Amino acid sequence: MSKKDFEENKKKENNFIDDFEDWHSRKYSDEYRFRNKTPFFIKKTNYLVHGILLLTLPSLSLIISAILDLGVGFYIFFLLMCIPGSYLIIKHFKSR
Structure with missing residues (x-):
């Protein structure tokens, strides 16, 4: 070479x-x-869908507690767990 x-x-x-x-x-x-x-962290969130999804668990617990007659604790759980979901649904309609 x-x-x-x-x-x-x-x-x-x-x-x-x-x-x-x-x-x-x-x-x-x-x-x-x-x-x-656009990256996923810039996309506008859909508050209505997130609110409805957050209301499914409390709704199921309310149905189960009514069927099994589990007492007042589950009704209190239902009321407390509805706050985030209902807040997101209200936020969705306020932003329109």
């Missing part, structure tokens, strides 16, 4: 590393990953 060949191979190797670094930075950049999509 002559000195000239050695230098050409060295240049090719350096070019490969530079090309790989460019490709790698493009591959994992936010513009490449998200393009025109």
